[in-house]
Each structure stands twice: as structure tokens, then as C-alpha cells.
Amino acid sequence: MRYIDVFNHFFPRQLWDRMLESEGAARDIGKRMRGIPCIYDLDERLRVMDQFASKNYTQVLSLGMPPLEALGSETEVEEFARLGNDGLAELVRQRPDRFVGFLASLPMNSPNAAKEAERAFSLGANGLQIHTNINGLPLDDERFFPVFEAAARHGRPVFLHPSRAAADLPDYKTETKSLYEIWWTFGWPYETSAAMARLVFSGLMDRLPDLKILAHHLGAMVPFFEGRVGPGWDQLGKRTSDEDYSLVLKRLKKRPLDYFKDFYADTAVFGSEAATRCGLSFYGSDRVLFASDSPFDPERGPGYIRDTIAVLERLELPLTDMEKICFRNAATLLKIADPTL
Template sequence: MDIKIDAFAHVLPTDLLNYIKSDFTDVIDKNPFLKIPALSDLNIRRKDFPKDVKQIISNVNLNPEDYFDGKKAAQLCWDANEELLKLVNGNEDIFVGAVAMVPMNNIPKAIEIIEQQVVPNNKFVGIQLFTQALDKSIASVEYEPIFLEMSKVDLPIFLHPVFDNNKRDNNITFSWEYELTQAMMQIVQAGYFEKYPKLKIIIHHAGAMIPFFAGRIKYTMTDQEYHDFKKFYVDTAILGNPKALELAIDFFGSEHMVFGTDAPFAVVPNGATEQIIDAINDMKISTITRNDIFFNNFLKIIRPNLFIE
């Protein structure tokens, strides 16, 4: 294997954006991150793009259930997933797979999308969920069927943060890491890893606060909860910092870390891919472990021979 698989990179499906804009003309003004050109301009995306990297793409934080009822949200998710597939199939020099969207205000249709759209297509590697949906924790009981279904089909959930709308001091530097940490705790305390042994969840941003506070988890929570935290997978999208990545490995284990960059965010024009590769190369780990992070670990948690020839 001579490529690196970036498991957590983002795009903006323009058909989805235009549909939402037709009813909500201020959607871009309210979500200024949508203005980042490289989300949709693939010529910018290709600027200085590493030849040995292939991205798994997922939608940015633009979710149909935040704008439309369950029926329409389900159709938009289906259509946006097809748009993601077209992006992958039309840009195989940089993209290799996609993470699907599901409507969180229509759980039966979300299950249908998993079974009828995600599972049959080998370019889909899992689904993306967020730390909250419709201002409720992702671990709220009404969302539990999604976790059951993903365990059943044996594909990973990619967990991305969102702001808690009830807080007035949200900020991009720290708030999302707190929200990820809280969501992880809520999933653990819901007992999902015990109920669904095949459940696989990839956490953005190297597991957020968990590695640093591993001791507090060990001595303030139960033994079962402590060990369940270790069942999460984490990516490397913390904009560098090899020491922090080593700390994440210390807690989660090297087999639970996958290469992810959050591209095209943070570093103009098309993301922090170079900085994160440098950080992984600067880690005090073996070549075998480094290769596991760059591609092997990810291949082990998706369907065998899913998309790599």
C-alpha cells in the first residue's frame, strides 16, 4: 500500500446547498464556513495536493433536518449522498470514498438509507452523525436505532462536533472539543458498546479531551465506562502536535488511530494535510505503527476490499 487514506475530509454538495438556499436565503450568512472555496472548488482542492493521499469525503455541517420536515429531509439526504458519490466517481485522483448523511428527524428513513443506499454501494464507508441532532444529545434514546443498525451492518459511525445552541460562548477553538467529549461520555453511559459489540465510532479531533483526562475518567467513573472509552477510534485532525497524538495513542491504542485531516479547514487554501502528515512522521512510533495510522487501521474497520484495488 503506497497511499495515505484521509478518513475525515469535507466537501459541500452544491445541489444540496442551492436547494436549502431556495427556502433559506440567509443560510450562508448564518454559516460563514460555507464560504470556504475549497469545499466546492476542486481546482483549489487540487492545489499542492499530495499525490499519495486519497480522501474520504463527508458533508460539512449542513443538515437537512435543521431546515425541513422528516419527509423532505430524508429525500435531501438521499440526493446529497448521490451527489457525494458523483464527486468520488468523478475525482478518483483525490477522492476514494464517502460518508453518507442520514435524516435525524426521520429515523425509519435513516435506517432505510443505510440499508438501501449505503450498504449496497462499496464507495460508502459509513455514516456521519453529529454530537447533537435537533438540540438533543446524539445518545438520546430516539436515536439509538441508528447505533443498532450500524452495529448490524458492521460499518463505522463518523462523529463530528456541532455547537450547543443553548450556550452563548461557543467558539471554534475549544467548544467543539468539549461537545465531542460530552457526546462520547453520553454514548458510553448509554451502554451502547455493551449492547452492540460490533459498534465502531470514529471520533474527530483525536478524541478531544479524553486522552488528557484519562486519569480523571479512570478514577471518577466505573471500570466498565473507562474501558468503553477505549473502544472509540480517533483521527489525527488536531493541526499537528505529535505529542498530543502520542497521548491519544497511549489511551486508545495505536490500532484505534486513523489518519484524518479535516481538510479543507484551518489552513488556506485546502487544509492542514501537510502539517498533519508531518506531525505523524514526527511521532515516536515505529514504521509499522505509522503505516497502520496512514491506512491499515482504517481498512480494518470498513468492509473488506471496500474500495482499494
Template sequence: MAIDVHAHVLLPEIEEAVAGHPGLAEAQGLDARRNGSAALAVNGPMVGARVPKLTDVTVRLAAMDAAGVDVQLVSPSPGHYHYWAEHQLADRICQLANEGTAAHCAKAPDRLQGLGLIPLQHPSLTPKLLDHALEQGLKGVEISSHAPGRELSDPAYEPLWARAEETGALIFLHPFGCTLDERLDRWYLSNTVGQPTENAVALSHLIFSGVLDRHPGLKLIAAHGGGYLPTHIGRSDHAWRARPDARDCAHPPSSYLKRLYFDSLVHDPYVLRELIRAAGPDRVLLGSDFPFDMGTEDPLGALRTADLPDHDFHAIRGGNAAVLLDLA
């Protein structure tokens, strides 16, 4: 099977739930400042044109067939995170996301698997809502690279990592927004530079803080090939060897890449081969970012351009994901 682990669903019921709430306008203003007016002018029509693929299972399956994809792991659009939401609303958003994604996937259960959401801004809610996602038949949850005022290394998330490890739930790391703010507000740098940066920062927090030492069974997939970290991991290894303040993890940072999973969406065959070398061919999974414009409509074609050995090609095409998702 060809299994795409990076595909999204749009859930209008979430946007209906947050409409008019204090904090939404402020969050939208921050997003506007971070992206810039030119990007926002493109984003609206781009997403609008893709609504059928994001919401209609029949349209989704036709697009999958055209791309040669047998199974998608579907996660909510990152715009649904709403990490500004207060406790009660955040709980409601995540329940809607979990139930909505499960209902979408249930329309084609042999082709679609799903991930839910948890509210990183309220760490105390995350284990409960992870369980809620699993109760809906989802494989785990999607998270961003940080919540306001909290990094993924924050001790408040220890119960989340412990519960994810205990249950075998997948954690899909998919950044949304970038903390470099207006420095990236032109030429869509907020995405092209911001997303790989956020991936690298988030993964570095998990590695250097010892989260992966304390939870070696954690199943975490990093979107966008893990951003800049896998191809620049040598600098992290050097810091770990040279500086005592960079040694809170037990082993060189590069060794932890082989405990993580990465999607193949790096837009460059040379970068993909380096990712495979750094993490191992058993740790890379097919990814498309379906159906957004910064993804690819031909993930298998992109994988072929890396000119991999047959064994590695078929492992990344779907063999690795079939094991991870426990698919026959």
C-alpha cells in the same frame, strides 16, 4: 497508502433545497449567536476561498497530491446537517447529500470514498437513510453530537445503531455548533473549546448509556481526536468506580476507547501521543479536516511531529484506515 478520513465536500444543491424554508432563518440566528459577529465575519470569506477545493475534484486531487495523501474519506460539510428541517425536507436533504457525495467521489473512485448524512432529528428515518447511503456506494454516514432535544444515548436511536452494526457502516461523529451558546461567542471559542467539548459529551453518552455494550460491533470514528475525552478519561473511570449512578456501562469508560476510532487532528504531538496511548495505535486514523482553516494542510507532517515508532506511524498513516474501509 496515506488515507485521510476527515475531509469535506460542499453540495450547493442542499442549500438550494432549504432556501426559504421556515426554520432556516431561526437556525442561522442561533448559529450567529453561538459564534459571534467576529467569527462570522471571518467564516464567510474563509469558506468562499475554499469552494474550489470543496467542489472541484481536479482541485481536490491536486491538493491531495501536494499533501502526499492517496485516499480521502469525504463527508458533507457539517453546515449541511440542517437538523431543524421537518420530516419530508430532512429526507430530501439526506438523499441529496448521499447522492451528491457519491457523484463527487465517483469522479475519482480510486482516490475518493464517501459518507452520507442521516437526520438525527427524525430517528425513525435514520435506518432507511443509512441504507440509502450504502446503496450509493458510500461507506456510512456523518452525524453531529446531538439533535435538538436528543442526545446520542436516546433509546430512539437503537434501530440506527443496530442497523449500522449489522451492515458494517461507518458512523463519523463530527460536531457542529455547541450547546454552551453565547458563553463561547468570542475569540472563536465556539470552535476551539466548543468542538472538543461536544465530542466529549457525545462520546460519554454513548459509553455511559451502554450503547457500546449493546452494539460492540459499531464502527464509530470521532473527529478531532475525540475532543477532551481521551486525555481526561481517568475522571470518567473514577466516577464509574465511585458512583453507582455512573455505572450503566458494563466496564470502565476507558476500555471503550479501544472500541472506537479517532482521527489524528489534535494540533499537538503530545496530545496525539496520549490519544494513541489511551486508544491504541490501531484505533487512530489520519485526519486533516480538509480544506478548512481549523484543519491542517500537512496531516503527514503533523503525524511525523509525534515521533512515533515506524509501525505506529504507518498504521495511522493509512494501514488502519485501509482495513476499516476494506481497501486493497
């Protein structure tokens, strides 16, 4: 078996140094992440990967949190995106034995986001990483359509990464922030699920039928709530009196559940066998890709990689399904040019 880890995070040196030099949020993030060397130190990243040499393990790189658009003005974020995409492209060129591709990040708060997507694709980007809201704006806002259109035109997927902070949406109206990191544990899966729903019901997936979208963390809440997504949303409008949502169902070309089945998903569920079984049951082996979410485990690098591989091996899947999940789906979806595949 071999493993292509499609969702793990790294800041290339050029971007990391620029973040630490900047004022405000970018520098603060850099300081906080100094305790996770694997996210910015290439030698440490390679040392962690060495632990999985026997697994024929490689990575598709993407930037870490937070979203670039949260780090500054349009001009600053455009610079961060250029540095990040140039740096990841360089790593892939220099170490193809370790890094088989990268996901580009964009200055989504800038009108030049689609232009940067085009530039990143010219560098060899295998897809785009986009967060589930853009400084509070939903992804179906028309100003973001050119980014999705560019991805569809180039045949490159969009990977959705959740984004939500403690003060963004309190869990109770009487409070000013989400406590106990509920915003992360339960808030991030909700963020992803809500973004998926907006893309479905806005009709974007009908407008761009060739667009491929992967929802991080095995499709978030969708597999577990299949009954609500399926028979529940087949009755869209029955619970609403101030708008006629039945018109939405008439406009869509397919049943809502069928659109949610069209998403891809990854195995980054922090070593949960129950979640892995649930996600695989919903999406099937053709639409699930191996991912670890390294280096955000308690060991700061190897933990989620090791645990995710162990879960998949315990499932004793048919060899053809295991190969699809672990590397073949990634090679196809991301158009990874590797002669050994």
C-alpha cells in the same frame, strides 16, 4: 507511505446548488462558505489534493457543517440527505483515484433516518457521519437507536462530529451566548466527550457490541483526562446524592475506561504534536486513523493536511505503526476495496 484522509469535508454540486436555492439556514450557510471554494468546487479540491501527489494522498468524503437536521423540516432534510449521499457516491465512482470512499449523512430529525442509512449503504457508503447532538437531543435517545443498529448490522462505523453554536449553551448562566468562539474551541471537544459518555453509560455499546464508533479530533477530551475517565469514573456516584449511579456501574459489563478505549479516533488536531502524542498514547496505533479536517485551515485547503502529515513524520514511529495510522486502519475499518492495499 500513503495517506487515506478519513475526515475532511465537501458538498457535492447537487446539494450545494439546492442549498443556495433554499430559504433559511441552508442558503445562509452556503453564502458564508463561498469563501472556502475547496468545500464545494471540485476543481479547487483536486488542485489542493495535487499538492500531496508525492504522498499518495486520497480522501474519504463527508459533508461539511452544519448538521443537516439543523437546516429545515423533515422533508427538506430528507432531500438534502439524498442529494448529499447521491453526490458523494457519484464522486467516488467517478474519481476512485482521488476519493476512496464516503460517509453518509442522515436526516436525523426524521423517522426515516435509518431508512436513508440503508439506502446509503446500498450506494456504497463506508460509514455514517452523525453529530454529537440532534437539535439538542442526546444520541442515546431511543429514537436514534435504529440508526446505530443499522450501522452495526452492516458492519459500518459511525463517525461522531461535534456540533455546538454560540447561542446553544452560554458559558455563564448570566449570559445569552458563548463569547470569543469558546463554543468552538473548548465547546466542540466537550460536546464530543459528552456524547461518548452518554453512549457508554446508556449501555448502547453493550447492546451493540459490534458497533464501531470514531470520535473526531483524536477522541476530544478523553485522552488528556484519562485519570478522570478511569479512576474518577470508577467512583461513579460518590459525588451525587439525588441518584444512585452505582447501579449504572453494576449494569455495565466493563469498566468505564475500557469502553472509552473501544472508540476509534483520528489525527485531526490542527497540527498539534502534543495532542497527537497524547491521543496516540491513549488509543494506540490500532485505533487511530489519519484525518486532516480540510478545508477549514487558514489556507482554506492544504494547511491541515500538510501540518498533520508533518507531525506524524516528526514522531518517527515504527513503520508498522505509521502504516496503520496513515492507511491500513482506514482500509480495514471502512472496508475500502482497493487492490493496492
